[in-house]
Amino acid sequence: MAAAVTRRINAGLRADAPDDGADAQNGARPPAARRVNGGGGKDDVWVPVDEPDTPDAGGARPPLFRTYKVKGSILHPYRFLILARLIAIVAFFVWRARHKNRDGAWLWTMSMAGDVWFGFSWVLNQLPKLSPTKRVPDLAALADRHGSSGDLPGVDVFVTTVDPIDEPLLYTVNTVLSILAADYPVDRYACYLSDDGGTLVHYEAMVEVARFAELWVPFCRKHCVEPRAPESYFAAKTQAYKGGVPGELVSDRRRVRREYEEFKVRIDSLFTTIRQRSDAYNTKHAGENATWMADETQWPGTWFEPAENHRRGQHAGIVRVILNHPSCKPRLGLPASADKPLDLSGVDVRLPVLVYISREKRPGYNHQKKAGAMNVMLRVSALLTNAPFVINFDGDHYINNSQAFQGTMCFMLDRRGGGGEDTAFVQFPQRFDDVDPTDRYANHNRVFFDGTMLSLNGLQGPSYLGTGTMFRRVALYGAEPPRWGAVASQIEAMDKANKFGSSTSFVGSMLDGANQERSITPLAMLDESVTDDLAALTACSYEDGTSWGRDVGWVYDIATEDVVTGFRMHRQGWRSVYASMEPAAFRGTAPINLTERLYQILRWSGGSLEMFFSHSNALLAGRRLHPLQPVAYLNMSPYPIVTVFIFFYNLFPVMWLVSEQYYIQQPFGTYLLYLVGVIAMIHAIGMFEVKWAGITLLDWCRNEQFYMIGSTGVYPTAVLYMALKLVTGKGIYFRLTSKQTTASSGDKFADLYTVRWVPLLIPTIVVLAVNVGAVG
Ligand SMILES: O=c1ccn([C@@H]2O[C@H](COP(=O)(O)OP(=O)(O)O[C@H]3O[C@H](CO)[C@@H](O)[C@H](O)[C@H]3O)[C@@H](O)[C@H]2O)c(=O)[nH]1
């Protein structure tokens, strides 16, 4: 194995040679890409920062992204308010400590403790937001440098899904279609679908997708349509035309729409089709009870009628290439004809690689949910296409801006200050569809985390980077950037310690996968040796005794693997970028019904507490992080504990039922004055943030409302779970967020108002009752 590594050292890891020739030519070339504007947020708030290192006479490369800061007239009063509030709360504490309550000392102590916690967490939350920064990719500069289809690095795109019902097939096929139609050199990226359910329905849906993509993708290219997830495209109002043949849009669109409707019918009927086919074959092969593929072979995954080795949690690993590697030269389509009414004669009709994966499942193994699926994809893709960058989407997210991949490359390839190469990941803010404009609680803390992240002078703080984040593959392998030049020896050492497992072909692929200048390799012929390798890599026993899930790949044993994986990279000295783009790069479907939302919050808050009580505790971050990063991580790990104090205050009105005269603090007048002051100030500060985050006041109110529901209803359970875990050592079982909607009535927000009863809501209702009672 070591030999395999050393052999490649000479091949050179970093093909760092400057391509000056190309640059000189580029100077004369007109920008090929459309310029994007400021990238979200209003221009009257964000101002570009003067880049100290703009190209000089020496012909340095022009920057590939712009940095924006909040303009002084907003920023200075904002900071002043923060300072004022800091002084106010310190004064408040001092005053309270000097005026201890003699009667009801324990209540006073409790409320003091609560206020200290509130004050402390406010500081944690506020510090990283002192200098809001926004980075926007410059696609035109990228096109100038790399040409329109030029030497962009390879990208492997991962999509995860589990259940075709809970995560509706329609979302998943839209995700994949939006990826296949992305505006990125088609021979430089590949799409992998991981199906943790192992169902034939998913596989055949991908076969249908590949077929429909032959029409959909050239259509998108011909007319430059956005977004390229058909469901969203057809639902959207028509926008300004950007393609080259406006006259043909209307008829082409009508035609593609009809095909899409038929495609949807086929997708919807897959369950029945497969069942009927299987019934027919089972009768033919008397005595069988299998699920059959169209070619009359038995599906190796799960069956409709569960059987030994063909049920959920117990089936073989499957890797199937659905679309093979395209040719490197463009292949133009055909002019319109009787049966093909779309004129595709000027359009490249190639499609990127599409692979279906279902990892092996065996009882007795902890399959580690999404993190486990991601790690299998990381290995399988290493053997098949081995791109130096990987990006992941949940089955319910899609690319909303077809240039999103190019956008991420603006950060990965920018060389300012040695940059780029030390960047482990690029993340864009998450935006959600299907969220009622009058009820945007689904954007909950995402909006505010935007604020948190924006702030760290562009260094990324923690966030839910589970989906729509572009990673550098080598960072996922656990390599460390300060030794980036020595990745070969690093990989060799890690391999000696059996961190990666026993596959020689996988370890042999690692150096190539680290090389940013390498484009994607044509898909290997799936001969017997490759199939054997793939079987080994998808097996559940592959990771036994290795470092997968800790030092290598996505991190295990935690409900929020995404946050912890990013933390590991930051801790190793990697940097990351938080970027914005207009229109938003990616979009997702948040669970909009309150019940699902509560369970999601439960998993996140539980995961955050787990993180606090684990080796990924922010306090153990080490010196390689920017000083504000641990603060931001800390801000989001023990936060559910706040529930104790929120409860205390929320239930306090009980006292009014018991006795008429009771004061938490005396003299009560001064106390009230302080309170009103500090509360008013935090809201005033919030208003500034609302202004630059580009959200409405109503969003903000909903956010506050939802915070109350979450912190009374969900956090107590999270805290209890954590306490149990600390005592018993057993982790939390988190269920999959169901995205299934009942909204067949045509009202896509119908779901929002169907609140199923869940015990999680009991404490919230108690609080409500107490307060209504007390006021009464
Ligand atoms: O055994 C499993 C369980 C889940 N998933 C996939 O993991 C993704 C996320 O699961 P979901 O139940 O939808 O969780 P969410 O709360 O919606 O996910 C958010 O929070 C997660 C944990 O922080 C992140 O991993 C996600 O990317 C982020 O979108 C989905 O695509 C699932 O298909 C698997 O592949 N295998």
Ligand SMILES: [Mn+2]
């Ligand atoms: Mn999700």
